[in-house]
Amino acid sequence: MIRAATRIAGMILTLVVSSFVIFAAMYAAPGDPVTFLIGNPENITPERIAEVKAQYNLDQPLIVQYGLWASQAFIGNLGTSFQYHQPVAELMATRLPATLALVAIASVLFIVAGVGLGILSALRQGKRTDSTITAATTLAASVPSFVIGLLLVSIFSVQLGWFPVSGAGEGFLDRLHHLVLPAVALAVGAVAIVSRVTRQSMVEQLSMDHVEAARSFGLAPAKLVRRHVLRNAWGPILTMVALVVASMLAGTVVVESVFGISGVGKLLVDAINTHDFPVVQAVLLYMVITYMVVTTLVDLVHPLLDPRIKAKDKKS
């Protein structure tokens, strides 16, 4: 209980500091923040300057301004986009579904492939299959996701015509059809990480005495893996999967750019290019919050799922 409280307090503290960094970064920008906030030099008129100053409370000290911005953000008011002249919250709401769908499909792919290959690797430990899997996944993780994405488009969309070239699609099946390739591009790097953790965790469990005992009783290999190895090995695997999903939620920028998916990541890139600072701030804030909440949740839920950790905690 105390552990959970300190963990959550720590998360909130880090969140406050990082949101302050996101907010204050704008003031570190060279030049007058007013011109920076307006962005497009053509829009700089005395009226617009006065309007922006009032809107952003620029006459107040920085810390007060941050307080105002943060409290507004807390109740869901993220300001108005310069580019789209639309509330940022609305803008993000329209962009989120595509990003979430992309991450969901990618997660299914990397979990199935990563855990599957990891198990296979552990069972064939030291054999050719094992080294091939390690080498192949490491190699795949060394190719940048934008290169993988473009190769997939070239082969499966342009040459074979199996998938659309870009966009996120409408409706369930169409969206799935559109997002499979981007999801593969997003998932490839994660497969190496997850399969490595799975293999490691499985290998550790396989060398345990109780597994050896079960094997000597003649338990079928499949049952042995399911009942005695995987059951004890899945703690680290689950943690890693959650961490990867958390960073994926904030890591779709590149893949969305490659496949022209108008998700949150694409929104961020466009906002940077058009100096649409309220949008940049909001998207960064969203990504940092999501990442931190998910990682903290993993930390908190983990001992509930695995009693051994709780026991260890009590002892120390």
Add this chain to the structure above:
Amino acid sequence: MSSLSTPTLASTPVIGRKKRDVAYLVSLGFLLLVVAAALLAPWVAPYAANAVDFTAIWQAPGAGHLLGTDQVGQDLFSRLIHGARESLLGPLALLALATVFGVTIGTVAAWNGGWIDVVLARITDVMFAFPGLLFVVLVIAVFGKGPATAIVALALAYAPVIAKFTRSLALAEMTRPYVDAYRVQGVGGAFLCVRYIIPNLTPPLLGYLVVLFGEGLMSLATLSFLGFGAQPPSSEWGLMVQEGQSGIIQGHIWPTLVPGAAIAAVVVAVNVVGVRLSDRLNSRFER
């Protein structure tokens, strides 16, 4: 997108020793070849990096153009070689910058403890709150795009990671008897750190830095691909991929494939060399 990972250099001893030796030598040879090509670019490259030839656009690899041409007839092989300079110097500069700051802060934090240690821990906490390249994106959003901003921003992101790694190494090093021996002789802390402790940390750090080099190369290429790093007319590899993107829909894969494969090949080679180097240096270090 690659993210800043905590140091995990434990190589999996899956592949046999002989095979690893071969992989190491091949990787090292390949990297030397790439560096040599980059250094000698103006003399080795058959064409200038920006020699436009509209009579030879989108050619497949062949006799005239070893790796083909792009949408304005620029020779891809020549652009690759010229671009190798920026593609390799970028991560080098970023690591140099991050290492100077990271090693200094990490050693001071380990030696002094106290508030410097606490501040370092808080800074790394906040840095780790920004997943992947988000911190770098924030810096670029504020200071504008360009190769210099991208390098400095990435250096800022890497410095705390290196500092944390250095700190843990330095803490272990400080428990060794020779440190106390010098201390009782009245050797000053700063002198002891610079003269003895930091040099002793170099072997394990070096292997880690080599792996970080691969990660930095990939991150910089990613930023250039997004349009935040190198700008035209540079032929930095990430930028080359981005420029080649337009040809894909028309079925021209070479302008994307060539620089993309170059990035992947260098990153793989760097990782193989890095892991091998840290294995070897660490075992000597431990003995």
